[in-house]
Amino acid sequence: MDKSSRLKVALQKSGRLTENSLDLLARCGLKYSRGKDQLMCYGENMPLDVLFVRDDDIPDLVQQDVCDLGIVGLNVIEEKRLSFQTRGVSPLFEQVMVLDYGKxxxxxxxxxxxxxxxxxxxxxxxxxxxxxxxxxxxxxxxxxxxxxxxxxxxxxxxxxxxxxxxxxxxxxxxxxxxxxxxxxxxxxxxxQAAIISTPVPVTMEKQEWIHRLTMRIDGVQQVKE
Ligand code: PRT
Ligand code: ZN
The missing domain is CATH 3.40.190.10 (Periplasmic binding protein-like II)
Known part of the structure; x- marks a missing residue:
């Protein structure tokens, strides 16, 4: 699988959502190695890589299709959505699902x-x-x-x-x-934390991995309830 067909997921680098988000991906079965610069994690058993950034940058990275998915608080998502609208920019990223942490x-x-x-x-x-x-x-x-x-x-x-x-x-x-x-x-x-996705259509292969991932997250969250 070439690089462009790997899912890129933006997570908060260091903050209240970081540990829970990494833990969630690990519970979904993702095994990963951390890059030397600590800015990325590379999935070893799934075509999924993680980019670590400030939470405020996550909606922009997803909006601009730099990342396919992002995990960030609804508060940040909503503030960004309104700030885009105020500037006359359509907020195009979509909310895929809410998560059970960051409340x-x-x-x-x-x-x-x-x-x-x-x-x-x-x-x-x-x-x-x-x-x-x-x-x-x-x-x-x-x-x-x-x-x-x-x-x-x-x-x-x-x-x-x-x-x-x-x-x-x-x-x-x-x-x-x-x-x-x-x-x-x-x-x-x-x-609470939520997953957002890129407005740009992704390949069938990526769509399938996003589907698999959200199904697994559903399963993980139900077990915890
Ligand atoms: O560096 P970066 O920009 O990535 O991080 P950040 O400092 O902007 O965010 P961070 O790590 O503080 O929070 C990330 C997200 O966690 C937020 O956007 C929320 O969605 C969620 N979250 C959940 C919280 C809290 N709980 C929370 N308690 N974010 C902030 N707080 C603050 C609160 O404002 C208060 O100042 O934490 C402080 C302690 O809260 P109390 O009420 O428990 O005392
Ligand atoms: Zn922030």
Whole structure:
């Protein structure tokens, strides 16, 4: 099998989804060797190679057909989809299936003691987030005008720094919010890891391997339930 007929899968290089994603592929029977530069893994018993990248780059790599598949959080997928739309680019990658890990929620959080009734409490306020497009849609759908303060990280300290009144950030256990004297007020979106696929038609051979892989993932996930 030549190189172009091998499935290329983009995974997060180092982060919350990395271990679970590699574990999932291993449970599907994939045996792999890691490249010297640690940027790729090569499947030994399946025509499937893994490319390790930052999670934010995964939708672009799949959209541009550099990779056939990618595993990334629904939060990143949705933010990218909306950001493409805002720029007039059609988001063409498709969601193949959701996975049973990486579960979290994108939530509005307010400084302890601040009253929050519903989204109308955000009117005229500044809200810090790394998900400006998802937050803007949430506000638009509720007819609330507020200022979205886009940050690249450390969103939870924005209220203390005086950069924002509220935040909109990912939460899983909630302990980061507690440590920063913030309370979760409302869920904007639930998230978990998901597989996306390239918009470009792939060969029959690749289609068959994608089908086999998703069947195996279904099987692995059912065993875990
Ligand atoms: O370097 P790279 O860009 O690839 O990684 P990243 O830092 O952007 O992402 P990473 O590894 O933090 O998260 C990858 C994906 O994991 C996210 O896009 C989500 O889909 C998912 N995920 C699941 C989470 C969490 N749970 C989570 N808890 N992502 C981030 N968090 C943050 C949360 O915002 C808080 O700051 O982790 C902190 C701890 O959370 P608590 O609530 O348990 O205290
Ligand atoms: Zn990231």
């Amino acid at each position: 979290c929620r994108l939530s509005i959080a307010v400084p302890d003691g601040t009253e929050y009734k519903d989204a109308s409490s955000l009117r005229g306020k500044r809200i810090a987030t790394t998900y400006p497009n998802i937050l803007a849609r949430f506000l638009r759908e509720r007819d609330v005008q507020a200022e979205v303060v886009t940050m690249s990280g450390a969103v939870e300290i924005a209220p203390r720094l005086g950069r924002a009144d509220f935040i909109c950030d990912l939460v899983s256990t909630g302990s980061t919010l507690i440590a920063n004297h913030l309370s979760e007020a409302e869920t904007v979106m639930e998230s």
